[in-house]
Amino acid sequence: MAQETKNKDYTLSSVKNALLILRAFSMDKSEMKITEIAKELGMGKSTVSRIMSTLASEGFVEKNPETNQYRLGLTILSLASVCTSTFEIHKEAMPVLHDLSEKTGETSHLAILDEFDVIYLHKVESKHRVRAFTHIGKRNPTYCTSSGKILLAFNDELFLKETIERGLVPYTEQTITDEEHLRLDLQKVYQNGYAISKEELSDGVITVAAPIRDFTGRVIASVNIIGPKQRMTDHSLSTHIKKVVSAGKDISQRLGYMGSR
Structure with a gap:
């Protein structure tokens, strides 16, 4: 019985370590060596090597033959496709985001909360050559982004308090x-039903966001546009705000929200 419990604990530990390794990859660290992963996660090199071999055999990671570093494999991509295709909000938001980007000329996003960060679920790129760099899956702090402010403002006091206690780190002079x-x-x-972030996360970048509600009226996501301050002037913002708010209401209605009851 004791041996069985020990084996079960070992298996659970290995699964947890494997998940930690997969989460260590990001857009900033899309490829890593085993020694780098081991150092970052505080694991033994042999442990990481053994887990990586298992993950590679199932297609979760693969080794880049040119750099001899590991990166996420096609299995992750296939699982991500299944995940996003089943998200009702993802499916309902896509046509609205395309329309919003077309009308404003700026990049639009669908964003949700993931723990204390805001993360982009979907993106429609601006057709302008000069645009802000973003990507699906990008994580940003809540307190200095328009999407994050929406998700903070319509959340409860406890969440806001915990966010503040974690620290309000300055990213620019405007943060x-x-x-x-x-x-x-x-x-x-x-009160206004929209949020603006003027160079609070990145210099020269302005964003506008509005809430997205589910059928109960609860704010579950946000829609935003992002662009350089040269185009996001005070004059254009007044028009953009109306379009972003309208997009938020459109997606909310597609999710079953009927307005104040």
Whole structure:
């Protein structure tokens, strides 16, 4: 019995380590060596090597023959496709995002909360040559992004408090790092029904976001557009805000939200 419990614990530990290794990959670290993974996660090199061999055999990772570094494999891509295709919000938002990007000329995103970060689920690229760099799966802080502010403003006090306690790190000179200032800003977001981030995460980049509600009226996601400040002027913002808010309402209605009841 003791041996069986020991084997079960070992198996669960191996599964957890495998998941930690897969999550170590990102857009910033799309390829890594075994020694790099081991150092980052605090695991033994032999442990990482053994797990990577198993993951590679199932197609979850693969070795780049040119760099001899590991990267995520096609199995991950196939699972991601299954996941996104089954998300109702993803399917309902896609045509609206395309329309929003066409009308504003800027890149549009669908974003949700993932723990204390905001993450992009879908993206429609701007046709302009000059545009902000973003990608599906990109994680950003909530308090200095328009999508994140929406998801903060329409969340509960406990979540906001925990977000603040984790630290309001300055990314630019425009980042709000004072708790009182942030709370006042989020109150305006809640009252206005949209959020703006003017160079708060990246210099020269402005974003506008609006809430997306499910059939119960709960805010579950946000829709935004992002562009350089040269195009996102005060004049164009007034028009863009209306279009982004309209897009948020459109997606919400597609998800069954009927407005105030």
